Amino acid sequence: MDPALPEAYPLPRGGEPVMARLRGGEPVAGLTAHTTQPPGSLASLWSTTETYELFPLLGDAPGEGMDALLHALRRQLGELGAPEHDSSCLVTWPSGDVAATRALLDHGFVPLSCLAIRTPVATVDTKLSGTVKMRRAEPADVDSVVELAMAELEYAALVGASVPRSGAAGLKRDAVSVRLRAKSGPRGIRRADGAPSGDPVWLAERDGNPVGLAECGWVDADNQHSGHRLGNGLWGYVNCLSVREEERGTGIGRELMSLVHDDFAAAGAVGSYLYYNPANPLSPVFWHRRGYRPLWTLWEIRPATALR
Structure with missing residues (x-):
């Protein structure tokens, strides 16, 4: 998917396990890590007070697996008593996995930020080959x-x-x-x-x-x-x-x-x-290189208090 991704998926040391099954009965799982940012802390400037971060383990079913796991997470957040005020649910996932992207969008997630890298690369001749x-x-x-x-x-x-x-x-x-x-x-x-x-x-x-x-x-x-x-x-x-x-x-x-x-x-x-979609891992960088810049941003209203 991306050679810059780490060989192993990073998991937290603790967390609440969450389980789900696909239509064929295969299991998917994850861990939900709950963190609290104290009032007045530096981290509170870029994070909600209560954050529930899901670390999915989806195997070979990123689309269906993410969808099933997010349904289970919704039930789990109710059991954990996640507050409706100043709380968030977070999933960090490879940008190129667009099957999982669709599931995240369907459940109400919006791409608020991304971790971007630049690594030295050899010059690539992009001159069109063939006829x-x-x-x-x-x-x-x-x-x-x-x-x-x-x-x-x-x-x-x-x-x-x-x-x-x-x-x-x-x-x-x-x-x-x-x-x-x-x-x-x-x-x-x-x-x-x-x-x-x-x-x-x-x-x-x-x-x-x-x-x-x-x-x-x-x-x-x-x-x-x-x-x-x-x-x-x-x-x-x-x-x-x-x-x-x-x-x-x-x-x-x-x-x-x-x-x-x-x-x-x-x-x-x-x-x-x-028009382009910010969640698309291909088009924003392509269009920015062609000289396009955002003029209007169209945002969908998402539920503020609950994961769909």
Whole structure:
């Protein structure tokens, strides 16, 4: 998952055991460590007075195991008499384990902080290898576009608000078909540089096989009428960037976005925008490196007094 992770999972010396079983009967377990920060202590500046930290032991079932264990933890916190005021429940878990991330989000956890590291690494040549071609997608590419868009949706559902509902592929296909057939941009804008207008959808192909997708659009913001949270003008919108798992880290996403940004600029856009999930271990660092910064933060209301 990450070569920087320690070989052994650190466990506290004490703690209350918590047990649960998966649907097939396999056990998962953990330890719950309770700490109290005295009033006026330095640690009270960054911690609640009462903290219940779960140390899960999930085996080979990080998603189902975390879900089952958090249900058991909820019952345990009631038995321990966890207070409703100035208390918290904490789980520290590898960022790359997105199956467990989905369970944590479902139970009301939000990613408040992370332990980040930087280690010396050898320079990696990210120049694209093989034959990689970038081009505008056409109506005949609808199958490839939908496949790559669904891969992004399924991953995003593990780390954020996306939901892979039944019929999602059909909904994606309908939306993509409209995008690929569009001939002009917002409010009928046609580009002065002669390039295709419409909603730009880009494909990356390696040796003729689709390996990356950048599905984009336009927003003509007019705050007096539309209520957009953007400055007035034409904006490029990045709806979906998807690279096949085996191709990630080779530079395809970077090159696709360079092409997208050049295309936005050529069309006269005042800027571009997108949404990403803070809990996603891949997208924040990628988008920050592309020059994006947070403008608005959307927070969900979570129960303040109890684990779901």
